[in-house]
Amino acid sequence: MAYKPNDFYARKAKSENFAARSVYKLEEIDKKYRIFKKGQQILDLGAAPGSWSQYASTAIGESGKILGIDLKPVAIKLSNAVFITSNIQEFDIQLLVTAHGFKEKFDVVISDMAPSTSSNRFTDQARSYDLSITALQTAIRVLKTGGSFICKIFDGPDAKSFGDELKTYFKLVHSFKPKSTRKSSKEFFFIGLGSCF
Numbered sequence: 606m607a608y609k610p611n612d613f614y615a616r617k618a619k620s621e622n623f624a625a626r627s628v629y630k631l632e633e634i635d636k637k638y639r640i641f642k643k644g645q646q647i648l649d650l651g652a653a654p655g656s657w658s659q660y661a662s663t664a665i666g667e668s669g670k671i672l673g674i675d676l677k678p679v680a681i682k683l684s685n686a687v688f689i690t691s692n693i694q695e696f697d698i699q700l701l702v703t704a705h706g707f708k709e710k711f712d713v714v715i716s717d718m719a720p721s722t723s724s725n726r727f728t729d730q731a732r733s734y735d736l737s738i739t740a741l742q743t744a745i746r747v748l749k750t751g752g753s754f755i756c757k758i759f760d761g762p763d764a765k766s767f768g769d770e771l772k773t774y775f776k777l778v779h780s781f782k783p784k785s786t787r788k789s790s791k792e793f794f795f796i797g798l799g800s801c802f
């Protein structure tokens with residue numbers, strides 16, 4: 606199916622000044638699982654162009670703080686967010702956390718990371734799985750006990766084992782495909798609640 610840049614959610618995002626239509630996926634997840642609260646510290650992996658951080662910024666308020674990381678720069682400015690342009694697979698997250706004045710532990714880690722897609726869906730799934738594992742390893746390092754984790758993954762043979770692995774780290778694990786996800790997309794999200802590490 607062809608990409609439709611001007612679909613309902615893309616137009617809505619533009620009219621509501623969000624950087625991307627992805628914001629509505631996070632909104633659906635938050636409405637269903639009640640992830641964000643005022644004053645939380647959030648780590649946003651794969652933050653560019655910035656719509657998830659925009660949503661989280663409002664949800665956590667001025668007393669909260671977001672650290673966003675992406676290979677690409679994030680152009681939007683948010684008073685309670687710091688954006689770093691970097692490859693999450695190539696640096697030590699803890700050094701970054703302290704260098705930018707964040708508390709050691711985060712309340713929520715969100716990952717909307719996705720690989721650049723190729724013509725081979727197996728390659729894309731494998732790369733998505735790899736990014737999901739990186740997101741989980743990062744969450745294990747920085748999440749508070751009782752914290753929440755949202756992670757995008759492309760459906761495929763590895764996705765179920767990723768969900769099973771999450772069950773060893775979180776009290777509750779849900780899989781969810783927001784209705785704002787494009788029909789042609791193979792992506793869905795795992796939501797881990799109540800980290801127990």
Ligand SMILES: C[S@@+](CC[C@H](N)C(=O)[O-])C[C@H]1O[C@@H](n2cnc3c(N)ncnc32)[C@H](O)[C@@H]1O
Binds near residue numbers: 625652656720
């Ligand atoms: C779907 S976009 C994220 C959209 C974002 N959540 C928003 O709402 O604006 C996926 C992002 O993952 C980023 N990404 C992929 N691999 C990454 C890596 N190794 N480190 C950091 N970011 C990565 C890409 O650069 C891309 O911007």
